Amino acid sequence: MNKVWLIFKREFLNRVQKKSFLIATILIPMIFPAIIAVMLYIFQQQEQGATRVTVEVLDESGKIALENTDRYEFVPVSMPLEQAQKSFKETDHFALLYIPPFELSRPQGMQLFTKENVSVRREDEIAGIVEERIRVLKMTAYNINKETLDKLKTDVSIKSFNLNDDAGKESHTRLLSGLGFVLGILIYIFVLVYGMQIMLGVIEEKTSKIVEVIVSSVRPFQLMLGKILGIAAVGLTQFAIWVVLVSVLSTVTLRIFGFESDQQAMEQIAKVNTPGTEQIIMANPVMEATEFISELPVLYIIFNFAFYFLGGYLLYGALFAAVGAAVDSQQEAQQFNLPIMLPLIIGYFALFMFILPDPHSTASFWFSIIPFTSPVAMVGRLAYEPPLWQLILSQLSLIAGFIFTTWVAARIYRVGILMHGSKVNYKVLVKWFMMKG
């Protein structure tokens, strides 16, 4: 065990002392918020800088009088459609909206002509504005006045409560799903990145020919284990630093910029999403998010995330170690990488298709129990606090899973690291696996 510890220490210190580790560890937690901030900034700039465009309206029905908005100026024209199209082409106007005569009950046949391919958003916005206008017309037709309408207008927002929690705490489905998404992807990236590191490390030892010296001092299994655990410790260290950095950074950011700017940004988004309609009075989303985070079982999530990272990493890491031992170069390793990564990728797709839409479905259950997909799948469900027995079952099967893959990998590893220049395919791997000591 002492030797595993030596190898563990060597692997850990070697990697942690590298400049690239320091840079990645410090930069990545900053890069993500920075990317989001930049996107938000560009988005805002675009909103503000978006020119107000002019839309010619050829209204043959005579019913639609459109009011100008921040983004649209409506200019009525009255001439036959063909002529209108021709004259529209000569202007620098954005679009020509053609409204044929129509029944209020069946508003059809409207056309939008533009000189370029119109964006989905613009199309939706204009359609929204017209719809709104028709609704008003309908109300008038049905003798509903605006006051009645305002009274009729209800804003139902369902707040869900998880009764299993003490005092039935309010749950936040959307935010939960967002969190599940982020955690699931993080695990996926973590397992791949660190799994690859194992493989590269093994290939390096093999190609630099140091390995035969090492295995004359330690058993191949000890070497493999020390390396896998050492790199795991690097990953966990990085993760721990990120947790600290992110929580410090976000606290500081919130303090400095306050809630105002965030709120403005959110409102901006809200406005864009519901053009033409009166802005729904929203609960302060930042407040809601803050409250959500404070209600989350943060320690529970961090602990389990770390568990699934470690478990998934050990499960896949062992396989990557076996591949590294089998091949002589990185290029050669590629043919084996895909089959290993496939279950992980399936887990990743399951995250989008089954787990996030319905974390408690049967599919979600199975994906989060099978050890090859559970690291991504169960982490996606973590924020929803899956039933304890499922969590335990999933974790036990993950432990069994990585013991199994480590066993398989060790048998291939011990033979592979001493083989040079042999052409390796699956048959050879099986032969090595079956080979006795």
Place this chain on the structure above:
Amino acid sequence: MDALIARGVTKRYTNHTALDQVDITIPERTIYGLLGPNGAGKTTLIRIINQIINADQGEIFIFGERLHQKHIGTIGYLPEERGLYKKLKVGEQLIYLAQLKGLTKKDATDRSKEWIRKFEVTEWWNKKVEDLSKGMAQKVQFISTVMHEPKLIILDEPFSGFDPVNAQIITNEILELREKGCTIIFSTHRMETVEDLCDHIALIDKSKKILEGSKKQVKDTYRSNTFVVDHKGQFAQLPPRYNLVSQKILEENYYRSIIRMSGDTNSNQLIRELTEITEVHSFVEKIPTMSEIFIKLVKAEKS
């Protein structure tokens, strides 16, 4: 006591047998040459001694004890395919490798510094291996093989890639180590090394040991009672118990004859008889070189 005894060591793979009932005995404080053509099974035997792989059958004893994990520190191994961690500094590397052999950190540090001084390369301590030349790296590898003071040192083709100067340094170290009481196993097919250094040899071919013994014993076994005689003036006839293998002219009236005697005569008698028929200038027994023995045996195995 013998440094290493192997009895009936056998290793089989799916399609071939790498070692078949190999027995060897390596006396203590000797330099033991493990010879054999490529693929004969030398590396397999060495790996078994190093406990990198396990034998299917047979026993190995090291200094009288059955081979066990604890002997890892007793053995120093320099494989033929050797390397170092490229990104690691020389000092760190030596300390790490010595620690893996079971030394404490302090001992590992002290000894690696000692060896670095001995090889007069203290300035390498903080250099990364990738910045070293090949010869430098080989010295570092040699240090890492011997610095935990193993009693049994196994060197697989130790001189491949060494320039003559470094090869001489290493040779001196090896001789010095033997003086200090180490036993050295040499795996090689360089016969001049065997001729110069080895006290004992074993020849392995096609997974079987076909010859073992001290160098003198082996040579005695394969001496052919053949003599090389340089002489002035040709002679035509030899007594029938001698066989004139060949005779060629060196320069005018000077000849070199190769003569083989049959069993029950001795060299003195041959000289006496020769002096009567010709003027002998030199008389040397033709002792087979290790290389000749090697080739002869391996060829014999083939046919």
